[in-house]
Amino acid sequence: MFERMAELAIRRSRLVLVVAALAVALMGVVGAGAFEKLKGGGFDDPASQSTRAANVIDEKFGGEVNLVLLVRSPDGRIDTPAAQDSGLALAGDLKKDERLSNVVSFWETKSADLRSEDGREAMVLAHVRGDPTEQRENAKEVIDTFSGTYKDTLTVQAGGGAAVGADLSKQVVDDLILAEAIAIPLTLVLLLFVFGSVVAALLPLVIAIIAIMGSFAQLFLLGSVTDVADTATNLTTALGLGLGIDYALLMVSRFREQLAAGASVDDAVRRTVHTAGRTVAFSAATVAAALAALLVFPQYFLRSFGFAGVGVVAIAALSTLFVMPALLKVLGHRVNSGRLPWAKAQRSDARTPLWGRLARTVMRRPALTALPVLAVLLFAASPLLNISFGTPDERVLPKDAGSRQVSQVLREHFGGSEDSALNIAVDQSVDKGPLASYAGQLAALKGVLRVETSGGTYSGGQSEASGPGNAALGRPDAQRISVVSSLTPKSDAAQDLVEQVRSLTPPAGTHPLVGGPDAVLVDAKQSVADRLPLAVALVVLTTFLLLFLFTGSVVHPVRALVLNAISLAATLGVMTWIFQDGNLSSPLGFTAQPMEVSMTVLMFCIAFGLSMDYEVFVTSRIKELHDQGEDNESAVVNGLGHTGRIVSAAACLLAVSFFAFGTAKLSFMQMFGLGSGLAVLLDAIAVRGVLVPAAMRLLGGSAWYAPGFLRAFHGRYGLSEGGPEPTPASAAPAGSSAAPTDTKSSAGV
Structure with a gap:
């Protein structure tokens, strides 16, 4: 497959580029209408009791x-x-x-x-x-x-x-524009620094632009057939920019390395597609698998991120595999044009001494170097012991937002608000006596200010009617009850009240549905908790299977999963310390509140997928060297020497696109951006730089273990290496310092 991709790029490069340009233009036209198709909200479970209560009230009482x-x-x-x-x-x-x-x-x-x-x-x-x-x-x-x-x-x-x-939907667009205005120029500067060449630096941006345009086009198409949250634009653009640059960075680096080794342009394209292209395809599969786990959740906020996330990963990978080789073929040696003053000439030996020395030091003293890193990560994860969850409300908006100011006034100046009341819907007729008795039970609950029904208003914990009631709350075939409390909305006490109301004995033969903002939060937490084990199991199983097919080992997938879990726990712990506990709230300009449950799940899946992205980058080169006969220590040292610079550069570039959302005015978008960026950097530096070589040293040869029947399975169905060899070192131009082992790169960077 990769050989055919390479030959297509070599023989039909200009045709590929023309088709790509037309496709981008079409995607731009289609994607222009994306925002009209997107919806706000999406945090509720359609099958939950609170949603069903809202549906009854909408249908029979004109809405909450x-x-x-x-x-x-x-x-x-x-x-x-x-x-x-x-x-x-x-x-x-x-x-x-x-x-x-x-x-x-x-x-x-x-x-x-x-x-x-x-x-x-x-x-x-x-x-x-x-x-x-x-x-x-x-x-x-x-x-x-x-x-x-x-x-x-x-x-x-x-x-x-x-x-x-309404304020949220407007702020999402404003935040997106600001984030991209910051991320793209910074990314270009970093690319110039990494490549030292104007032409080479611009190539990853071409793929990023294709990915972003494609993401908006797919959002339009998805929004035409299913519900898609408007905040999906933030994820798809950040992922499209970051992954497009990551994958293109991998391809361009390998192509320049092959040219420096003396390969012809055609051979360099072939080898680049077969090696870096294989890594891109496998890496995209791992990221997509992690994001696909979001599809098990019923909330369309999470499901839309699953659909859109998988789509943008596929667009980034396909454009890298088809468009980038054609660009490299057309440019040839001109890929190094526009060399900047500080740039050094590209070497055939692409190893980075710093990363090699770091890996060697870690492998000589694995416990001494790894234990302090583990201690820091576990300490960072400690705030998770007190984590609590919530759903978005007006507090995620900036303090000058009008809707937030109104909510604050209602809490401070009014004795409870209908806007935050529990709304109970009974989708059948109820006699006056049982209705009064039930309303009396509700009024007696701690924290309840008043209970309004069609038969009367009950207050002060008393079960007697104190008013004529609201006739609009009653119909011959349904009843609506409003329970207004003095409790802080979405507090633990308010959530306990929901459970107490639901546990009361209703009028005989009825099945009341309890809704309202506090009930929505209770149901959202329960819905995510019910499906989270399935989502985690799917992520773990698909990751294990993909890594096994790639490495042929059952130990590598387990090692990767354990280390990823540690770095993710540290990331979520830091985000809890910041956004729930309120640290850094002044400089970042947000109001501390419980961690938003859906955004936390989303950040977990994205961060996990991206950590596997770099796992593939590093493991591919280590495996290649190990398959060539190097011992475990040499394979790790030389593998990190080859990939360390690219992994660190890719991580910095991807982190920039996420950190740009730290400028957002919506606090949950700040959390998503800062958390995802931190997860990427922690993984690239702490995990890949220290914990992976330490684990490989401690595991030794057992790192490549698999039972006999699985080895046979991998031999038949695994992702084996093969394909054209690069131009030998003897063919390199005079002055080339290529070594045979350096030009025999395969599935890595």
Whole structure:
């Protein structure tokens, strides 16, 4: 297969490039509409009780409250005659808006619950119609229409779930533009430093651009057939940029090495495709396998990252395997054009003395060098002992976001809010007596301020009706109950209240569904916990199988999995220390809160896949040298000598594309960017530089062990080496320092 790819690039290089250019243009046209297809949210399990409760309320009661308009009067009081008239007019205009339903205002109901404790502010509650995408657009339009000054008498500011979603979708785009504006120039500078040649440095950016354009095109196509989260744009662009550069870096480095060894352009292309191309294909398979595990989760936030992530990895790999060889064929020796003043001439011996010396030192004293690194990583992982999880809310937004400011006012100035209430849906008729008894049980729970039903309002822990009730909460075939508490939303106490409500004995013959923000969090954590073992098992099994097919050893996959687990635990521990415990919150500008459950799972899968990326880079060259007859220590030392510089350069380049998201205003995007970048660097430096050679020294020859029947299986189905040999050293031009062992590179870099 790789031989045919090479021959296609050699014989039809210009045709390949023309087809690629047309494909990129088409992807650009298609991808331009990607943002219109993406949706906000996606953190909920469609089969969970909270989601089913929301569906019943949408179908039979016009929807839950997801828009809160906070209204203030410049005169100071919200119940003056002028404020009353303007408030009634505002409520009337909102009721005429077809994008809204269930509009309820303080001025119509005179409910003290809709007025602040100091009487200076009031609420108007509403439901924004439509699916998540329509809600986002409708919310933006409603907010633009009614926010600000109303009739020169009131000021209006929007909050609630729909307003938070609108602010999130806008901030995602802003964060993406800023991150790419930072990452691409920095990446170009680093590429110039790594290659020392303008032409060679630009080649990885060509692949990165193809990957990014392809990622937006696939998001458009995916969004046309399934739900895709709008934050998927951040992942696909970061991965497309990073992996495109990583894979191209591998190919260009090997091609220049072959040219320096005296190979002709055609032979250099052949050898590059057969060696580095094989590594790219296998590396992409390991990354894609890790991301594919996200498909087991029901939340479309995670599933969309699974689809989009696998797609962008495939685009990056295919463009590297087909477009890059054609570019190298056309350029030939001009790949070294534009040499910069500090650059040294490319050597046929591409080993880096620093990495070789590091590996040799580690292998001579494996315990002395590895134990301090292990201690640091385990210490970094220690915050995981106190990790807690949450779901995104207004606190992920910057403090100046309007929806966040409204939520803060509601918590501080109002006695509980309908926006954060537990919403109980009973999808059948309920008699007044059993309904009253059930509402009384709910009102008696600790932390509950009031319980609103169609038959009455219950408060103070009392089971007697204290008001006429809200007729809109009842239908002949369904009942809705609102449980407003004084508890901090999404706190442990609020989550405990969800469990207490669900454990109460309902009216005979009924099956209440408990929803609301706190119930969504409880269900999200349970949904992820239920499927996480399957996702981890799939990642472990596919990784083990792929590494076995590549190395023929059952020990290498186990060693890789253990070391990756340690580095990932350290990364997640540091992120917990920062984002949950609040360290560095001031310089980074975020509000500390529990780790976002879906983003944590996503970061785990991405970081694991990328760590296997570098595992393949290093192991491939070590295996090649071992197969050539070198002993275990020499194979590791020389293998790291060959690959260390490329792995470290690739890690720095990939980390830049992730760290750029540290400038994001959304705290969970900051966590994703900083965590993924840190994971890449930890893996490239601590794991590949120290722990891998130490483990290989301690394992010795057993590192290559496999039972007889598996050796036979690998001999038949494994990824064996073969293909054209590079130009021998004797053919190198005068002055070349190529050595025979250096020009016989195979599956590595």
